[in-house]
Amino acid sequence: MSHLSAENVSVAFAGLKALSAVDLQITPGRISGLIGPNGAGKTTLVNVLTGFQTPSEGAVKLDGEALIGLKPHQVRRRGIARTFQGGRLFRDLPVVDNLEVTGVGLGMSRRAAIAEAEAMLDWIGIASLSSRIAGTLPYTDERRVAIGRALMGRPAYILLDEPAAGMSGPESKELSALIRRIANDLGCGVLLIEHNVGLVLGLCEHIVVLDSGAIIEEGPPASIRDSEKVRHAYMGTAANTDLPVLEVME
Amino acid sequence: MSAVSSATETSLTGEVIAAKKQARFALARKTIVTPILLSLLLIAITLITVMTGSRPFNQTVIDVLVRVIFVVGLYIFIGNSGVLSFGHIGFTCLGAYAAAWLTINPIMKSSALPGLPDWLLQTRLIYWQAAILAALFAGVAALIFGKVLMRLSGIAASIATFAVLAMINTIYSNWDSVTGGTSSVVGIPIIRTIWPYLIGAVAAIFIAWAHAISRSGLALRAARDEPTAAAASGVDIPKERLVAFVVSGAVMGLGGALMAHSIGVVTPDTFYLSLTFITLSMLVVGGMGSLSGGVIGVVLLSALIQALRWMEGGVSLGDATFALPKGIQEIALGVIMIVILALRPSGLMGNREITLTRSNRNT
Numbered sequence: 001m002s003h004l005s006a007e008n009v010s011v012a013f014a015g016l017k018a019l020s021a022v023d024l025q026i027t028p029g030r031i032s033g034l035i036g037p038n039g040a041g042k043t044t045l046v047n048v049l050t051g052f053q054t055p056s057e058g059a060v061k062l063d064g065e066a067l068i069g070l071k072p073h074q075v076r077r078r079g080i081a082r083t084f085q086g087g088r089l090f091r092d093l094p095v096v097d098n099l100e101v102t103g104v105g106l107g108m109s110r111r112a113a114i115a116e117a118e119a120m121l122d123w124i125g126i127a128s129l130s131s132r133i134a135g136t137l138p139y140t141d142e143r144r145v146a147i148g149r150a151l152m153g154r155p156a157y158i159l160l161d162e163p164a165a166g167m168s169g170p171e172s173k174e175l176s177a178l179i180r181r182i183a184n185d186l187g188c189g190v191l192l193i194e195h196n197v198g199l200v201l202g203l204c205e206h207i208v209v210l211d212s213g214a215i216i217e218e219g220p221p222a223s224i225r226d227s228e229k230v231r232h233a234y235m236g237t238a239a240n241t242d243l244p245v246l247e248v249m250e
Numbered sequence: 251m252s253a254v255s256s257a258t259e260t261s262l263t264g265e266v267i268a269a270k271k272q273a274r275f276a277l278a279r280k281t282i283v284t285p286i287l288l289s290l291l292l293i294a295i296t297l298i299t300v301m302t303g304s305r306p307f308n309q310t311v312i313d314v315l316v317r318v319i320f321v322v323g324l325y326i327f328i329g330n331s332g333v334l335s336f337g338h339i340g341f342t343c344l345g346a347y348a349a350a351w352l353t354i355n356p357i358m359k360s361s362a363l364p365g366l367p368d369w370l371l372q373t374r375l376i377y378w379q380a381a382i383l384a385a386l387f388a389g390v391a392a393l394i395f396g397k398v399l400m401r402l403s404g405i406a407a408s409i410a411t412f413a414v415l416a417m418i419n420t421i422y423s424n425w426d427s428v429t430g431g432t433s434s435v436v437g438i439p440i441i442r443t444i445w446p447y448l449i450g451a452v453a454a455i456f457i458a459w460a461h462a463i464s465r466s467g468l469a470l471r472a473a474r475d476e477p478t479a480a481a482a483s484g485v486d487i488p489k490e491r492l493v494a495f496v497v498s499g500a501v502m503g504l505g506g507a508l509m510a511h512s513i514g515v516v517t518p519d520t521f522y523l524s525l526t527f528i529t530l531s532m533l534v535v536g537g538m539g540s541l542s543g544g545v546i547g548v549v550l551l552s553a554l555i556q557a558l559r560w561m562e563g564g565v566s567l568g569d570a571t572f573a574l575p576k577g578i579q580e581i582a583l584g585v586i587m588i589v590i591l592a593l594r595p596s597g598l599m600g601n602r603e604i605t606l607t608r609s610n611r612n613t
Contacts, residue, residue, distance in 0.1 A: 050482060072481040081482070088479040090472045092601070101472040104465040105484025110277060113465075149483060 009058035033204035051075035081155035091135030102152035315447035323501035332474035337411030340418035343521035345506030352380035365427025381507035388503020396495035537597025
């Protein structure tokens with residue numbers, strides 16, 4: 001079966017272990033979750049999976065083929081897309097050009113890339129933003145454009161790094177519906193990295209919990225919700241205001 | 251990709267085909283107004299020059315047109331990549347000497363540049379043929395240097411481009427038998443008519459425009475603004491930088507060849523720090539992020555330089571003669587560049603292009 005996996009991945013920065021022997025598997029059409037308190041190593045793992053960070057130990061494999069050593073653009077061309085915390089849009093370019101860049105990066109002509117970008121914006125439901133300069137968009141729209149940019153060329157996998165950060169309840173619900181469509185309609189394997197644990201519990205079939213660079217728990221949402229280890233990880237590191245709502249968001 | 255729903259697939263594919271039909275040539279149509287307007291500006295200046303019939307004014311405008319080629323060449327790389335290059339005048343030097351090697355009378359070449367290979371000593375081309383070959387030569391040199399340099403980013407890349415300039419200058423200043431060393435290489439056919447320079451400047455503008463609307467140009471501008479996101483979008487940043495570096499190197503080579511034919515003599519020091527400073531000033535003042543900024547910067551600062559030169563020579567006011575101290579041009583350029591950087595870092599054009607419509611973003 002097709003899958004993207006991190007196998008026994010460790011990352012150390014100047015002697016400090018950011019990740020310790022982490023295993024993770026993402027499969028097409030399935031939404032997996034990656035949660036953990038601040039500094040748990042979630043983004044570091046995303047960086048490893050997408051070629052931005054070379055692990056000290058372990059391997060990243062796509063359908064059994066090792067990806068370590070590939071540059072980020074080469075990883076993307078193999079169908080592994082990602083978004084970033086904060087969007088990182090090309091702020092001076094119009095929205096459609098933001099998506100077009102990915103098409104061009106994947107080898108399409110500009111004409112073909114524009115066409116797919118327009119179609120993708122329409123599919124996401126933000127076609128009206130096409131000609132807006134990306135830097136002028138409200139926060140929520142930035143996130144949706146970033147997802148559209150990552151979906152160009154129909155990647156087999158998409159890694160969403162805190163896509164709901166700063167979103168209101170209704171906005172998170174809209175995002176939740178979009179993520180479901182990405183998995184169900186496009187058949188894309190999704191890894192959702194989120195602080196909004198309710199969103200993750202409501203969407204994901206399988207959840208991995210990281211703390212201090214190591215996996216402390218993994219399994220279906222029910223087992224994560226009831227896990228003392230997970231509660232302890234969050235309560236031990238954050239102020240009360242940062243505690244996640246361990247309730248399912250539908 | 252597996253498990254894609256057929257209904258969604260069909261819907262997206264249909265939309266893509268419809269949009270493709272609309273997009274055909276739309277981008278070129280939408281943006282071509284800018285190079286046309288910039289070319290018309292240069293044509294107007296040229297026509298006024300021809301009508302005045304003044305030889306000094308003719309030479310001044312030839313200088314302006316050559317500088318347009320330089321600055322547009324710089325813009326192709328700096329404007330699109332965001333990497334400041336101090337080395338591009340080195341490619342101008344390569345172009346100028348290549349033009350000299352290809353156009354000087356073989357008898358003169360044999361005595362002044364005996365180290366040239368026989369086939370080159372015996373070759374004598376028409377100036378425009380030599381200019382094209384000079385551009386290709388500079389482009390190939392840019393490809394060789396760029397293969398190494400384009401892996402660098404930020405200040406490291408800028409310092410490395412300066413090293414390229416220093417290397418070219420050192421080689422051309424010391425390889426006496428091939429370049430004449432620090433001595434002037436004379437005998438380059440002087441082209442007094444203004445039209446070849448106008449054609450060269452317009453060609454440079456359209457080359458810059460074609461690169462800007464190409465896949466490579468778009469990808470490079472995205473990488474300039476957000477390199478991490480561009481890499482995650484599949485953009486091979488060193489490759490796209492290399493494309494721009496080679497194209498801009500070739501344009502600089504063309505400018506060097508035409509400069510050689512405008513003055514009839516070349517030395518390595520003509521193509522060193524002073525010219526680097528002037529061309530960078532023009533690009534910074536006009537605006538590094540747009541083609542229009544480059545051209546407008548040249549026109550405005552050239553007018554200023556000319557006025558300062560005139561005042562350096564002395565202006566009669568009644569019985570008294572008023573003259574500015576020598577070197578005021580460079581000081582004025584430096585002051586203007588600092589003021590622009592402080593008050594309007596994106597230059598006079600503010601990364602915008604001249605168009606006939608309200609939408610004037612740089613595509």
